[in-house]
Amino acid sequence: MSLNILEIIYLIASLTFVIGLKMLSHPESARKGNLIAAFGMLIAVIATITIYQPFDSAKAINYGLIALGLIVGTIIGTMMAKKVKMTAMPQMVSFFNGMGGACAALIAIIEFQNHETSVSGSFDGEFLVMLLGLIIGSVSFSGSMIAYGKLEGKIKDKVLPMNQLINMVMLFTIVALTVYQMLGYGDATVFYVLLVIALIYGILFVMPIGGADMPVVISLLNSFTGVAAAFGGFLYGNKAMLTGGILVGSAGTILTILMCTAMNRSLTNVLLGAFGGAKAGGAKGEVGDQTAKEISITDTAVLLSYSQNVVIVPGYGLAVAQAQHICHELEKLLEDKGVNVNYAIHPVAGRMPGHMNVLLAEADVPYERMQEMDEINPRMPNTDVVIVIGANDVVNPAAKKDPSSPIYGMPILEVDQAKNVIILKRGMSAGYAGIENELFFYPKTRMLFGDAKDSLQKLAAEVKEV
Amino acid sequence: MEDLLNFIGDNMEMIYFLILAILLGVEVISNVPAILHTPLMSGANAIHGVVVVGAIIVMLHASPDNYASLIVGFLAVVMGTLNVVGGFVVTDRMLEMFKKKPKKS
Numbered sequence: 001m002s003l004n005i006l007e008i009i010y011l012i013a014s015l016t017f018v019i020g021l022k023m024l025s026h027p028e029s030a031r032k033g034n035l036i037a038a039f040g041m042l043i044a045v046i047a048t049i050t051i052y053q054p055f056d057s058a059k060a061i062n063y064g065l066i067a068l069g070l071i072v073g074t075i076i077g078t079m080m081a082k083k084v085k086m087t088a089m090p091q092m093v094s095f096f097n098g099m100g101g102a103c104a105a106l107i108a109i110i111e112f113q114n115h116e117t118s119v120s121g122s123f124d125g126e127f128l129v130m131l132l133g134l135i136i137g138s139v140s141f142s143g144s145m146i147a148y149g150k151l152e153g154k155i156k157d158k159v160l161p162m163n164q165l166i167n168m169v170m171l172f173t174i175v176a177l178t179v180y181q182m183l184g185y186g187d188a189t190v191f192y193v194l195l196v197i198a199l200i201y202g203i204l205f206v207m208p209i210g211g212a213d214m215p216v217v218i219s220l221l222n223s224f225t226g227v228a229a230a231f232g233g234f235l236y237g238n239k240a241m242l243t244g245g246i247l248v249g250s251a252g253t254i255l256t257i258l259m260c261t262a263m264n265r266s267l268t269n270v271l272l273g274a275f276g277g278a279k280a281g282g283a284k285g286e287v288g289d290q291t292a293k294e295i296s297i298t299d300t301a302v303l304l305s306y307s308q309n310v311v312i313v314p315g316y317g318l319a320v321a322q323a324q325h326i327c328h329e330l331e332k333l334l335e336d337k338g339v340n341v342n343y344a345i346h347p348v349a350g351r352m353p354g355h356m357n358v359l360l361a362e363a364d365v366p367y368e369r370m371q372e373m374d375e376i377n378p379r380m381p382n383t384d385v386v387i388v389i390g391a392n393d394v395v396n397p398a399a400k401k402d403p404s405s406p407i408y409g410m411p412i413l414e415v416d417q418a419k420n421v422i423i424l425k426r427g428m429s430a431g432y433a434g435i436e437n438e439l440f441f442y443p444k445t446r447m448l449f450g451d452a453k454d455s456l457q458k459l460a461a462e463v464k465e466v
Numbered sequence: 467m468e469d470l471l472n473f474i475g476d477n478m479e480m481i482y483f484l485i486l487a488i489l490l491g492v493e494v495i496s497n498v499p500a501i502l503h504t505p506l507m508s509g510a511n512a513i514h515g516v517v518v519v520g521a522i523i524v525m526l527h528a529s530p531d532n533y534a535s536l537i538v539g540f541l542a543v544v545m546g547t548l549n550v551v552g553g554f555v556v557t558d559r560m561l562e563m564f565k566k567k568p569k570k571s
Contacts, residue, residue: 025498033560059530073547081555108544125473229517244516250491269547353503361563
């Protein structure tokens with residue numbers, strides 16, 4: 001009787017996951033959707049502890065450790081999530097994702113110890129599910145940790161010689177060892193070797209991928225963890241785990257593809273790393289000897305104050321400089337002078353799609369002012385001044401003109417159509433993709449060098465004076 | 467071969483479930499505005515934290531004198547909880563910012 005209640009609660013939990021995910025994809029209902037899914041998770045966890053009946057009744061120590069684990073995890077998780085800065089959001093997601101992957105892998109390790117004996121020459125489906133859970137969970141864990149380290153700036157991009165080949169060999173070894181295990185020849189040693197290889201594979205898989213592509217990788221690893229969780233659900237015949245895991249697995253894959261589409265690149269292209277850092281800059285010579293023209297703070301302030309339409313293009317540089325608040329200040333000052341200010345958000349601006357929106361929303365920038373690429377591009381020719389803050393590749397005209405450029409074909413914000421372009425930048429370095437940007441040398445472009453926050457502060461002060 | 471077919475036959479219900487859930491996931495996620503990609507990814511991240519339920523089940527099965535299992539299981543519970551709680555809280559923080567502010571004019 002009580003086991004039926006458990007099944008009903010799992011059903012409700014599964015429903016909350018589906019509904020929650022659906023609501024998360026609409027701006028108005030998103031927050032509620034998140035809470036609904038969290039509620040489903042809560043009842044699933046409570047019901048499992050209180051109703052689930054193991055065949056040999058568990059002792060107090062088991063319950064004690066479970067409770068302790070839940071408490072420790074909740075406290076650490078809440079603290080980390082509350083303390084993290086908005087700019088560090090992507091790596092936080094990656095970290096939590098890695099934890100989920102590790103959890104799935106650890107479950108497989110324990111289950112393996114209980115399982116060992118029953119492997120004989122016959123096909124053992126449960127064993128296969130367990131092995132897959134172990135492999136995918138481990139890859140997801142180590143990969144997420146590397147992604148986390150990279151975004152934190154603790155790990156630099158490194159490409160091993162023949163990295164691609166090594167990865168292929170490792171992948172092959174993983175498959176071969178899995179088959180070997182399945183045929184019943186393997187033992188505990190092979191199992192742990194498989195674990196280690198999967199962990200190393202996760203590292204080598206993410207290592208060569210450049211910072212700009214990290215969101216895609218995190219999204220992919222996210223769906224990996226989902227699949228690993230689903231394998232766990234399969235193992236226990238647990239439908240809440242199965243729905244939750246598989247939903248994220250498929251939704252995460254779609255999301256990954258959406259992100260790739262926004263960059264006009266295929267997933268293979270991202271993973272095999274055309275941007276990986278191995279290639280040398282292409283169109284360098286063409287613009288190499290030109291000089292960019294600078295503009296002073298005062299001139300910028302005057303130009304902005306007497307414009308009608310101003311468009312701000314935020315990029316990762318804005319996030320790094322923590323300049324979103326002062327940027328909003330400037331926008332309000334200009335609004336008071338009757339200037340129409342909008343933000344143009346490129347789908348892949350920042351390090352995650354939507355990253356810029358989150359950041360600007362934190363600074364109270366009204367939702368309606370953040371415009372997507374397709375909305376704002378047709379209005380570019382009517383824009384008097386475009387201010388590009390810490391963005392580079394998303395405004396690079398080479399994506400439209402130069403077929404030899406690695407970003408050729410990526411949709412960009414057509415700021416070169418505007419009457420004036422002002423670029424706030426620290427120096428003349430190239431963007432993530434490592435490509436020169438000829439926009440900087442256009443006659444209508446002016447550079448305003450310096451830290452974005454600093455420049456914007458001075459600019460706001462000047463605008464007040466005008 | 468026989469075993470493989472048996473395995474599939476025994477788990478037919480689960481396999482149906484799996485396939486339908488995959489299709490559902492694809493359906494639910496299509497047509498998402500780009501601005502919600504990050505919160506959505508983060509929310510999905512929290513949802514796969516349901517793996518913590520598996521960790522709890524493993525712990526309930528572990529025999530009280532098998533310390534290795536208990537320790538590994540404990541770690542699994544902690545990590546799974548981190549995934550769930552951290553994931554939901556971070557998502558909530560992101561979405562909190564999208565709240566409509568009263569317009570001053």
